[in-house]
Amino acid sequence: MPKTISSTTLRNGYNEVSAWCREKQEPVFATKNGVGDLVVMDIESYEQLMARLDVLKTLAEGYRDVVEGRTHSALEGVVRLREEFGL
Known part of the structure:
Protein backbone atom coordinates (compact mmCIF):
# COMPACT_ATOMS: atom_id res chain seq x y z
CA MET A 1 0.00 0.00 0.00
CA ASP A 42 14.78 8.83 -3.36
CA ILE A 43 17.16 9.66 -6.19
CA GLU A 44 18.36 6.07 -6.66
CA SER A 45 14.81 4.81 -7.18
CA TYR A 46 14.14 7.67 -9.57
CA GLU A 47 17.23 6.85 -11.63
CA GLN A 48 16.25 3.17 -11.77
CA LEU A 49 12.76 4.12 -12.89
CA MET A 50 14.12 6.37 -15.64
CA ALA A 51 16.48 3.60 -16.81
CA ARG A 52 13.55 1.15 -16.99
CA LEU A 53 11.52 3.66 -18.97
CA ASP A 54 14.42 4.12 -21.38
CA VAL A 55 14.61 0.35 -21.95
CA LEU A 56 10.84 0.16 -22.53
CA LYS A 57 11.03 3.04 -25.00
CA THR A 58 13.79 1.28 -26.93
CA LEU A 59 11.82 -1.97 -26.97
CA ALA A 60 8.71 -0.15 -28.22
CA GLU A 61 10.72 1.45 -31.03
CA GLY A 62 12.10 -1.95 -32.02
CA TYR A 63 8.63 -3.48 -31.96
CA ARG A 64 7.34 -0.71 -34.25
CA ASP A 65 10.21 -1.41 -36.63
CA VAL A 66 9.23 -5.10 -36.76
CA VAL A 67 5.52 -4.33 -37.25
CA GLU A 68 6.28 -1.81 -40.00
CA GLY A 69 8.73 -4.14 -41.75
CA ARG A 70 11.87 -2.11 -41.10
CA THR A 71 14.03 -5.15 -40.40
CA HIS A 72 16.57 -7.33 -42.13
CA SER A 73 18.05 -10.75 -41.49
CA ALA A 74 21.11 -11.32 -39.35
CA LEU A 75 23.03 -12.36 -42.47
CA GLU A 76 22.15 -9.07 -44.17
CA GLY A 77 23.33 -7.25 -41.06
CA VAL A 78 26.68 -9.02 -41.09
CA VAL A 79 27.12 -8.29 -44.81
CA ARG A 80 26.34 -4.59 -44.24
CA LEU A 81 28.77 -4.37 -41.33
CA ARG A 82 31.52 -6.03 -43.35
CA GLU A 83 30.92 -3.64 -46.23
CA GLU A 84 30.86 -0.60 -43.97
CA PHE A 85 34.05 -1.53 -42.09
CA GLY A 86 35.88 -3.16 -45.00
CA LEU A 87 36.13 -6.60 -43.44
Missing part, protein backbone atom coordinates in the same frame (compact mmCIF):
# COMPACT_ATOMS: atom_id res chain seq x y z
CA PRO A 2 1.50 3.38 -0.98
CA LYS A 3 2.41 5.75 1.82
CA THR A 4 0.35 8.94 1.65
CA ILE A 5 1.00 12.02 3.76
CA SER A 6 -0.22 15.60 3.84
CA SER A 7 1.88 18.44 2.48
CA THR A 8 2.13 19.74 6.05
CA THR A 9 3.62 16.45 7.20
CA LEU A 10 6.06 16.58 4.30
CA ARG A 11 7.07 20.13 5.15
CA ASN A 12 7.42 19.53 8.89
CA GLY A 13 8.90 16.04 8.66
CA TYR A 14 11.11 16.27 5.60
CA ASN A 15 14.05 14.43 7.17
CA GLU A 16 11.85 11.53 8.28
CA VAL A 17 10.14 11.29 4.89
CA SER A 18 13.49 11.42 3.12
CA ALA A 19 14.91 8.65 5.33
CA TRP A 20 11.78 6.51 4.80
CA CYS A 21 12.01 6.86 1.01
CA ARG A 22 15.69 5.88 0.99
CA GLU A 23 15.21 2.99 3.42
CA LYS A 24 12.09 1.49 1.78
CA GLN A 25 12.99 2.57 -1.77
CA GLU A 26 9.33 3.43 -2.25
CA PRO A 27 7.65 6.71 -3.15
CA VAL A 28 5.56 8.82 -0.79
CA PHE A 29 2.44 10.49 -2.13
CA ALA A 30 1.78 13.96 -0.71
CA THR A 31 -1.67 15.52 -0.66
CA LYS A 32 -2.66 19.17 -0.52
CA ASN A 33 -6.13 19.87 0.87
CA GLY A 34 -6.86 16.15 0.58
CA VAL A 35 -6.02 15.94 -3.12
CA GLY A 36 -2.96 14.23 -4.60
CA ASP A 37 -0.27 16.80 -5.31
CA LEU A 38 3.27 15.33 -5.34
CA VAL A 39 5.22 12.11 -5.41
CA VAL A 40 8.47 12.07 -3.46
CA MET A 41 11.10 9.39 -3.99
Whole structure:
Protein backbone atom coordinates (compact mmCIF):
# COMPACT_ATOMS: atom_id res chain seq x y z
CA MET A 1 0.00 0.00 0.00
CA PRO A 2 1.50 3.38 -0.98
CA LYS A 3 2.41 5.75 1.82
CA THR A 4 0.35 8.94 1.65
CA ILE A 5 1.00 12.02 3.76
CA SER A 6 -0.22 15.60 3.84
CA SER A 7 1.88 18.44 2.48
CA THR A 8 2.13 19.74 6.05
CA THR A 9 3.62 16.45 7.20
CA LEU A 10 6.06 16.58 4.30
CA ARG A 11 7.07 20.13 5.15
CA ASN A 12 7.42 19.53 8.89
CA GLY A 13 8.90 16.04 8.66
CA TYR A 14 11.11 16.27 5.60
CA ASN A 15 14.05 14.43 7.17
CA GLU A 16 11.85 11.53 8.28
CA VAL A 17 10.14 11.29 4.89
CA SER A 18 13.49 11.42 3.12
CA ALA A 19 14.91 8.65 5.33
CA TRP A 20 11.78 6.51 4.80
CA CYS A 21 12.01 6.86 1.01
CA ARG A 22 15.69 5.88 0.99
CA GLU A 23 15.21 2.99 3.42
CA LYS A 24 12.09 1.49 1.78
CA GLN A 25 12.99 2.57 -1.77
CA GLU A 26 9.33 3.43 -2.25
CA PRO A 27 7.65 6.71 -3.15
CA VAL A 28 5.56 8.82 -0.79
CA PHE A 29 2.44 10.49 -2.13
CA ALA A 30 1.78 13.96 -0.71
CA THR A 31 -1.67 15.52 -0.66
CA LYS A 32 -2.66 19.17 -0.52
CA ASN A 33 -6.13 19.87 0.87
CA GLY A 34 -6.86 16.15 0.58
CA VAL A 35 -6.02 15.94 -3.12
CA GLY A 36 -2.96 14.23 -4.60
CA ASP A 37 -0.27 16.80 -5.31
CA LEU A 38 3.27 15.33 -5.34
CA VAL A 39 5.22 12.11 -5.41
CA VAL A 40 8.47 12.07 -3.46
CA MET A 41 11.10 9.39 -3.99
CA ASP A 42 14.78 8.83 -3.36
CA ILE A 43 17.16 9.66 -6.19
CA GLU A 44 18.36 6.07 -6.66
CA SER A 45 14.81 4.81 -7.18
CA TYR A 46 14.14 7.67 -9.57
CA GLU A 47 17.23 6.85 -11.63
CA GLN A 48 16.25 3.17 -11.77
CA LEU A 49 12.76 4.12 -12.89
CA MET A 50 14.12 6.37 -15.64
CA ALA A 51 16.48 3.60 -16.81
CA ARG A 52 13.55 1.15 -16.99
CA LEU A 53 11.52 3.66 -18.97
CA ASP A 54 14.42 4.12 -21.38
CA VAL A 55 14.61 0.35 -21.95
CA LEU A 56 10.84 0.16 -22.53
CA LYS A 57 11.03 3.04 -25.00
CA THR A 58 13.79 1.28 -26.93
CA LEU A 59 11.82 -1.97 -26.97
CA ALA A 60 8.71 -0.15 -28.22
CA GLU A 61 10.72 1.45 -31.03
CA GLY A 62 12.10 -1.95 -32.02
CA TYR A 63 8.63 -3.48 -31.96
CA ARG A 64 7.34 -0.71 -34.25
CA ASP A 65 10.21 -1.41 -36.63
CA VAL A 66 9.23 -5.10 -36.76
CA VAL A 67 5.52 -4.33 -37.25
CA GLU A 68 6.28 -1.81 -40.00
CA GLY A 69 8.73 -4.14 -41.75
CA ARG A 70 11.87 -2.11 -41.10
CA THR A 71 14.03 -5.15 -40.40
CA HIS A 72 16.57 -7.33 -42.13
CA SER A 73 18.05 -10.75 -41.49
CA ALA A 74 21.11 -11.32 -39.35
CA LEU A 75 23.03 -12.36 -42.47
CA GLU A 76 22.15 -9.07 -44.17
CA GLY A 77 23.33 -7.25 -41.06
CA VAL A 78 26.68 -9.02 -41.09
CA VAL A 79 27.12 -8.29 -44.81
CA ARG A 80 26.34 -4.59 -44.24
CA LEU A 81 28.77 -4.37 -41.33
CA ARG A 82 31.52 -6.03 -43.35
CA GLU A 83 30.92 -3.64 -46.23
CA GLU A 84 30.86 -0.60 -43.97
CA PHE A 85 34.05 -1.53 -42.09
CA GLY A 86 35.88 -3.16 -45.00
CA LEU A 87 36.13 -6.60 -43.44
